[in-house]
Amino acid sequence: MAKRDYYDVLGVSRGASKDELKRAYRKLAMQFHPDRNPGDAEAEHKFKELNEAYDVLKDDDKKAAYDRFGHAAFENGGGPRPGGAGFAGGFADIFEEMFGEFMGGARRGAGPGRGSDLRYNMTISLEDAFRGRQTEIRIPTSASCEVCDGTGAEKGSKPIPCPTCHGAGKVRAQQGFFTIERTCPACGGVGQVIENPCKACTGSGRQRKDKTLSVNIPAGVEDGTRIRLAGEGEAGMRGAPPGDLYLFLSIEPHPIFHREGPDIHCRVPVAMVTAALGGQIEVPTIEGSRARVAVPAGTQSGKQFRLKGKGMSVLRSPSRGDMYVEVAVETPMNLTKRQRELLEEFQAEAGDDTTSPQSHSFFDKVKELWDDLRD
Structure with missing residues:
Protein backbone atom coordinates (compact mmCIF):
# COMPACT_ATOMS: atom_id res chain seq x y z
CA MET A 1 0.00 0.00 0.00
CA ALA A 2 1.49 3.36 -1.08
CA LYS A 3 2.30 5.83 1.66
CA ARG A 4 0.14 8.91 1.87
CA ASP A 5 1.68 12.35 1.46
CA TYR A 6 2.84 13.56 4.88
CA TYR A 7 1.15 16.92 4.42
CA ASP A 8 -2.13 15.18 3.59
CA VAL A 9 -1.74 13.00 6.68
CA LEU A 10 -1.57 16.11 8.87
CA GLY A 11 -4.13 18.01 6.78
CA VAL A 12 -1.91 21.04 6.19
CA SER A 13 -0.49 22.85 3.19
CA ARG A 14 3.15 22.59 2.14
CA GLY A 15 3.73 26.12 3.33
CA ALA A 16 2.51 25.40 6.88
CA SER A 17 4.58 26.86 9.70
CA LYS A 18 6.00 24.82 12.56
CA ASP A 19 3.24 26.05 14.85
CA GLU A 20 0.59 25.03 12.33
CA LEU A 21 2.19 21.58 11.99
CA LYS A 22 2.25 21.16 15.77
CA ARG A 23 -1.38 22.22 16.20
CA ALA A 24 -2.54 19.89 13.45
CA TYR A 25 -0.55 16.97 14.86
CA ARG A 26 -1.72 17.53 18.41
CA LYS A 27 -5.37 17.63 17.38
CA LEU A 28 -5.21 14.48 15.26
CA ALA A 29 -2.98 12.57 17.68
CA MET A 30 -5.50 13.11 20.45
CA GLN A 31 -8.29 12.03 18.12
CA PHE A 32 -6.69 8.76 16.96
CA HIS A 33 -4.71 7.82 20.07
CA PRO A 34 -5.16 4.07 20.80
CA ASP A 35 -6.14 4.77 24.41
CA ARG A 36 -9.15 6.63 23.07
CA ASN A 37 -9.85 3.98 20.42
CA PRO A 38 -9.22 0.60 22.06
CA GLY A 39 -9.28 -2.27 19.57
CA ASP A 40 -9.63 0.07 16.56
CA ALA A 41 -6.97 -1.07 14.08
CA GLU A 42 -7.67 1.81 11.71
CA ALA A 43 -7.20 4.43 14.44
CA GLU A 44 -3.96 2.76 15.51
CA HIS A 45 -2.70 2.83 11.93
CA LYS A 46 -3.57 6.52 11.54
CA PHE A 47 -1.88 7.30 14.85
CA LYS A 48 1.36 5.65 13.68
CA GLU A 49 1.04 7.42 10.34
CA LEU A 50 0.67 10.77 12.12
CA ASN A 51 3.77 10.17 14.22
CA GLU A 52 5.80 9.27 11.18
CA ALA A 53 4.65 12.33 9.23
CA TYR A 54 5.18 14.77 12.09
CA ASP A 55 8.64 13.35 12.91
CA VAL A 56 9.76 14.24 9.38
CA LEU A 57 8.03 17.59 8.91
CA LYS A 58 9.00 19.07 12.27
CA ASP A 59 12.71 18.54 11.50
CA ASP A 60 14.10 21.16 9.09
CA ASP A 61 16.62 18.80 7.47
CA LYS A 62 14.20 15.89 7.10
CA LYS A 63 11.50 18.23 5.81
CA ALA A 64 13.85 19.67 3.16
CA ALA A 65 14.75 16.17 2.01
CA TYR A 66 11.11 15.12 1.89
CA ASP A 67 10.06 18.26 -0.01
CA ARG A 68 12.70 17.47 -2.64
CA PHE A 69 12.58 13.68 -2.96
CA GLY A 70 9.34 12.64 -1.26
CA HIS A 71 9.25 9.25 0.47
CA ALA A 72 12.26 8.13 -1.59
CA ALA A 73 14.45 10.30 0.64
CA PHE A 74 13.97 7.81 3.47
CA GLU A 75 14.06 4.49 1.67
CA ASN A 76 16.62 1.78 2.44
CA GLY A 77 16.28 2.20 6.14
CA GLY A 78 16.77 5.95 6.16
CA GLY A 79 13.29 6.92 7.21
CA PRO A 80 11.51 7.12 10.55
CA ARG A 81 10.03 3.94 11.99
CA PRO A 82 6.30 4.10 12.57
CA GLY A 83 5.57 3.91 16.24
CA GLY A 84 9.27 4.16 17.07
CA ALA A 85 11.46 7.26 16.77
CA GLY A 86 8.55 9.09 15.23
CA PHE A 87 6.57 8.73 18.43
CA ALA A 88 9.51 9.69 20.64
CA GLY A 89 10.11 12.83 18.64
CA GLY A 90 6.47 13.66 18.07
CA PHE A 91 3.74 12.86 20.55
CA ALA A 92 6.19 12.53 23.45
CA ASP A 93 7.44 16.08 22.88
CA ILE A 94 3.95 17.53 22.80
CA PHE A 95 2.82 15.40 25.75
CA GLU A 96 5.72 16.74 27.80
CA GLU A 97 4.93 20.30 26.69
CA MET A 98 1.25 19.92 27.66
CA PHE A 99 1.52 17.83 30.83
CA GLY A 100 5.16 17.84 31.94
CA GLU A 101 4.77 20.34 34.79
CA PHE A 102 1.43 18.89 35.87
CA MET A 103 3.02 15.44 36.21
CA GLY A 104 5.90 16.92 38.18
CA GLY A 105 8.29 15.98 35.40
CA ALA A 106 11.76 17.48 35.27
CA ARG A 107 12.58 19.61 32.28
CA ARG A 108 15.42 18.76 29.95
CA GLY A 109 18.81 19.45 31.38
CA ALA A 110 17.79 18.81 34.97
CA GLY A 111 20.44 19.56 37.55
CA PRO A 112 21.07 21.46 40.77
CA GLY A 113 18.55 24.29 41.14
CA ARG A 114 19.54 27.84 40.24
CA GLY A 115 19.50 30.19 43.21
CA SER A 116 16.45 32.34 43.92
CA ASP A 117 16.22 35.96 42.80
CA LEU A 118 16.16 38.56 45.56
CA ARG A 119 14.47 41.97 45.85
CA TYR A 120 15.84 44.97 47.73
CA ASN A 121 13.79 48.17 48.18
CA MET A 122 15.73 51.42 48.42
CA THR A 123 14.52 54.99 48.95
CA ILE A 124 16.67 57.82 47.60
CA SER A 125 16.37 61.60 47.49
CA LEU A 126 15.55 63.61 44.38
CA GLU A 127 19.10 64.97 44.50
CA ASP A 128 20.44 61.39 44.42
CA ALA A 129 18.27 60.69 41.39
CA PHE A 130 19.65 63.82 39.73
CA ARG A 131 23.35 63.24 40.43
CA GLY A 132 23.48 59.46 40.70
CA ARG A 133 24.86 57.75 43.76
CA GLN A 134 27.41 55.13 44.74
CA THR A 135 26.32 53.34 47.88
CA GLU A 136 26.63 50.08 49.79
CA ILE A 137 23.78 47.79 50.77
CA ARG A 138 23.76 44.84 53.13
CA ILE A 139 21.47 41.92 52.33
CA PRO A 140 20.78 38.60 54.07
CA THR A 141 21.19 35.81 51.54
CA SER A 142 22.45 32.29 50.89
CA ALA A 143 26.07 32.12 49.79
CA SER A 144 28.18 29.22 48.58
CA CYS A 145 29.45 27.15 51.51
CA GLU A 146 33.08 28.02 52.18
CA VAL A 147 33.79 24.69 53.88
CA CYS A 148 32.89 22.45 50.93
CA ASP A 149 33.22 25.09 48.16
CA GLY A 150 29.54 24.67 47.35
CA THR A 151 29.68 20.94 46.50
CA GLY A 152 27.68 19.86 49.56
CA ALA A 153 30.14 17.03 50.23
CA GLU A 154 32.70 16.70 53.01
CA LYS A 155 36.28 17.62 52.17
CA GLY A 156 38.00 14.73 50.44
CA SER A 157 34.77 13.38 49.00
CA LYS A 158 32.52 14.40 46.16
CA PRO A 159 29.00 13.75 44.91
CA ILE A 160 28.46 10.61 42.85
CA PRO A 161 26.01 10.04 39.98
CA CYS A 162 22.56 9.11 41.23
CA PRO A 163 22.18 5.29 40.89
CA THR A 164 18.44 5.65 40.22
CA CYS A 165 18.56 8.04 37.24
CA HIS A 166 22.27 7.53 36.37
CA GLY A 167 22.90 11.24 36.59
CA ALA A 168 20.05 12.36 34.32
CA GLY A 169 18.00 13.91 37.11
CA LYS A 170 14.84 12.36 35.69
CA VAL A 171 13.31 8.95 35.22
CA ARG A 172 10.97 7.62 32.55
CA ALA A 173 8.12 5.18 32.75
CA GLN A 174 6.53 3.53 29.72
CA GLN A 175 2.75 3.19 29.84
CA GLY A 176 1.41 1.82 26.59
CA PHE A 177 2.12 4.42 23.93
CA PHE A 178 2.97 7.05 26.56
CA THR A 179 6.43 7.76 27.89
CA ILE A 180 6.07 9.72 31.13
CA GLU A 181 9.09 11.58 32.40
CA ARG A 182 9.35 12.92 35.95
CA THR A 183 11.90 14.24 38.41
CA CYS A 184 14.05 11.55 39.91
CA PRO A 185 12.68 10.88 43.43
CA ALA A 186 16.08 9.74 44.71
CA CYS A 187 18.10 12.88 43.91
CA GLY A 188 15.33 15.47 43.46
CA GLY A 189 16.41 16.19 39.89
CA VAL A 190 20.02 17.05 40.79
CA GLY A 191 21.47 13.96 39.13
CA GLN A 192 23.90 13.39 42.00
CA VAL A 193 23.77 12.06 45.53
CA ILE A 194 26.08 12.84 48.42
CA GLU A 195 27.30 9.96 50.52
CA ASN A 196 29.16 12.17 53.04
CA PRO A 197 27.28 15.49 53.40
CA CYS A 198 29.19 18.58 54.51
CA LYS A 199 28.46 19.18 58.18
CA ALA A 200 28.55 22.97 57.78
CA CYS A 201 25.78 23.16 55.16
CA THR A 202 24.18 19.72 55.68
CA GLY A 203 24.76 18.89 52.03
CA SER A 204 23.01 21.88 50.44
CA GLY A 205 26.25 23.54 49.34
CA ARG A 206 25.22 26.93 50.74
CA GLN A 207 24.95 28.84 54.01
CA ARG A 208 22.97 31.81 55.27
CA LYS A 209 25.03 34.97 55.60
CA ASP A 210 24.90 38.74 55.13
CA LYS A 211 26.50 40.16 52.03
CA THR A 212 27.62 43.75 51.45
CA LEU A 213 27.40 45.03 47.88
CA SER A 214 28.52 48.25 46.25
CA VAL A 215 25.72 49.63 44.09
CA ASN A 216 25.94 52.33 41.44
CA ILE A 217 22.70 54.25 40.96
CA PRO A 218 22.94 56.13 37.65
CA ALA A 219 21.86 59.75 37.26
CA GLY A 220 18.35 60.19 35.89
CA VAL A 221 16.61 57.22 37.51
CA GLU A 222 12.88 57.61 38.13
CA ASP A 223 10.54 56.39 40.83
CA GLY A 224 10.01 52.65 40.35
CA THR A 225 13.23 52.09 38.41
CA ARG A 226 14.47 48.50 38.69
CA ILE A 227 18.20 47.74 38.65
CA ARG A 228 19.32 44.14 38.05
CA LEU A 229 22.52 42.90 39.65
CA ALA A 230 23.27 39.67 37.81
CA GLY A 231 24.48 36.79 39.95
CA GLU A 232 24.02 38.62 43.26
CA GLY A 233 20.98 36.67 44.39
CA GLU A 234 20.96 33.47 46.41
CA ALA A 235 23.60 30.86 45.68
CA GLY A 236 22.41 27.82 43.75
CA MET A 237 22.25 24.34 45.19
CA ARG A 238 25.56 22.46 45.14
CA GLY A 239 27.41 24.86 42.90
CA ALA A 240 24.50 25.70 40.57
CA PRO A 241 24.38 29.28 39.22
CA PRO A 242 23.20 31.98 41.62
CA GLY A 243 20.05 34.02 41.15
CA ASP A 244 19.93 37.76 40.52
CA LEU A 245 19.32 40.70 42.83
CA TYR A 246 16.74 43.30 41.80
CA LEU A 247 16.99 46.76 43.31
CA PHE A 248 13.68 48.69 43.30
CA LEU A 249 14.05 52.45 43.74
CA SER A 250 11.59 54.85 45.35
CA ILE A 251 12.20 58.62 45.30
CA GLU A 252 11.07 60.45 48.41
CA PRO A 253 8.96 63.63 48.03
CA HIS A 254 10.92 66.88 47.86
CA PRO A 255 9.97 69.92 49.97
CA ILE A 256 10.48 72.37 47.07
CA PHE A 257 10.55 70.57 43.73
CA HIS A 258 7.95 68.46 41.98
CA ARG A 259 9.19 66.16 39.23
CA GLU A 260 7.33 65.34 36.03
CA GLY A 261 9.50 63.06 33.91
CA PRO A 262 12.70 64.92 33.06
CA ASP A 263 11.23 68.30 34.09
CA ILE A 264 11.11 69.97 37.49
CA HIS A 265 8.38 72.30 38.72
CA CYS A 266 8.80 74.82 41.49
CA ARG A 267 6.13 77.18 42.90
CA VAL A 268 7.69 80.42 44.14
CA PRO A 269 5.91 83.14 46.18
CA VAL A 270 6.40 86.63 44.74
CA ALA A 271 5.62 89.85 46.63
CA MET A 272 2.63 91.78 45.31
CA VAL A 273 4.73 94.87 44.68
CA THR A 274 7.33 92.88 42.67
CA ALA A 275 4.58 91.26 40.62
CA ALA A 276 2.97 94.66 39.98
CA LEU A 277 6.10 96.72 39.26
CA GLY A 278 8.36 94.00 37.89
CA GLY A 279 11.72 92.90 39.22
CA GLN A 280 13.91 89.86 39.70
CA ILE A 281 13.65 86.84 41.96
CA GLU A 282 16.15 84.15 42.90
CA VAL A 283 15.10 80.50 42.75
CA PRO A 284 16.96 77.35 43.85
CA THR A 285 17.94 74.67 41.32
CA ILE A 286 18.26 70.92 41.73
CA GLU A 287 22.07 71.06 41.45
CA GLY A 288 22.21 73.35 44.50
CA SER A 289 22.89 76.68 42.77
CA ARG A 290 20.64 79.73 42.31
CA ALA A 291 19.04 81.08 39.17
CA ARG A 292 17.67 84.57 38.53
CA VAL A 293 14.25 84.99 36.96
CA ALA A 294 13.06 88.31 35.52
CA VAL A 295 9.44 89.03 36.54
CA PRO A 296 7.71 91.44 34.14
CA ALA A 297 5.45 94.16 35.53
CA GLY A 298 1.87 92.97 35.94
CA THR A 299 2.74 89.27 36.43
CA GLN A 300 -0.23 87.24 37.67
CA SER A 301 -0.39 84.16 39.89
CA GLY A 302 0.05 80.95 37.90
CA LYS A 303 2.42 82.48 35.37
CA GLN A 304 5.22 80.03 34.51
CA PHE A 305 8.78 80.77 33.49
CA ARG A 306 10.89 78.12 31.79
CA LEU A 307 14.55 77.65 32.65
CA LYS A 308 15.90 75.51 29.80
CA GLY A 309 18.24 72.69 30.79
CA LYS A 310 17.76 73.19 34.53
CA GLY A 311 15.65 70.11 35.09
CA MET A 312 16.55 66.47 35.89
CA SER A 313 19.29 64.41 34.36
CA VAL A 314 18.08 62.02 31.68
CA LEU A 315 19.06 58.37 32.15
CA ARG A 316 21.93 57.31 29.86
CA SER A 317 21.98 60.73 28.18
CA PRO A 318 24.02 63.91 28.58
CA SER A 319 20.89 66.06 28.18
CA ARG A 320 18.67 67.47 30.93
CA GLY A 321 15.04 68.42 31.27
CA ASP A 322 13.77 71.93 31.99
CA MET A 323 12.72 73.73 35.14
CA TYR A 324 9.37 75.54 35.34
CA VAL A 325 8.97 78.32 37.89
CA GLU A 326 5.34 79.09 38.73
CA VAL A 327 4.57 82.45 40.31
CA ALA A 328 2.30 82.68 43.35
CA VAL A 329 1.60 86.37 44.02
CA GLU A 330 1.56 86.93 47.76
CA THR A 331 -0.98 89.26 49.37
CA PRO A 332 0.59 91.38 52.14
CA MET A 333 -0.57 90.76 55.72
CA ASN A 334 -0.33 92.59 59.06
CA LEU A 335 -0.37 96.06 57.44
CA THR A 336 0.60 99.15 59.37
Missing part, protein backbone atom coordinates in the same frame (compact mmCIF):
# COMPACT_ATOMS: atom_id res chain seq x y z
CA LYS A 337 -1.77 102.09 59.45
CA ARG A 338 0.33 103.97 56.89
CA GLN A 339 0.51 100.93 54.55
CA ARG A 340 -3.26 100.57 54.68
CA GLU A 341 -3.70 104.29 53.89
CA LEU A 342 -1.39 103.96 50.88
CA LEU A 343 -3.31 100.99 49.53
CA GLU A 344 -6.62 102.80 49.99
CA GLU A 345 -5.20 105.80 48.11
CA PHE A 346 -4.02 103.45 45.36
CA GLN A 347 -7.47 101.88 45.11
CA ALA A 348 -9.18 105.22 44.87
CA GLU A 349 -6.71 106.41 42.24
CA ALA A 350 -6.77 103.19 40.15
CA GLY A 351 -10.52 102.74 39.74
CA ASP A 352 -12.04 99.33 39.26
CA ASP A 353 -11.02 98.20 35.77
CA THR A 354 -7.75 99.65 34.44
CA THR A 355 -5.33 97.89 36.81
CA SER A 356 -7.27 94.65 37.21
CA PRO A 357 -8.22 93.57 33.68
CA GLN A 358 -8.77 89.90 34.64
CA SER A 359 -11.27 90.86 37.36
CA HIS A 360 -13.03 93.27 35.03
CA SER A 361 -13.32 90.61 32.30
CA PHE A 362 -14.53 87.96 34.75
CA PHE A 363 -17.27 90.09 36.27
CA ASP A 364 -18.41 91.29 32.84
CA LYS A 365 -19.01 87.62 31.96
CA VAL A 366 -20.85 87.07 35.26
CA LYS A 367 -23.06 90.08 34.55
CA GLU A 368 -23.90 88.72 31.07
CA LEU A 369 -24.79 85.36 32.61
CA TRP A 370 -27.12 86.95 35.15
CA ASP A 371 -28.77 89.04 32.43
CA ASP A 372 -29.38 85.90 30.35
CA LEU A 373 -30.93 84.13 33.34
CA ARG A 374 -33.29 87.03 33.97
CA ASP A 375 -34.42 87.05 30.35
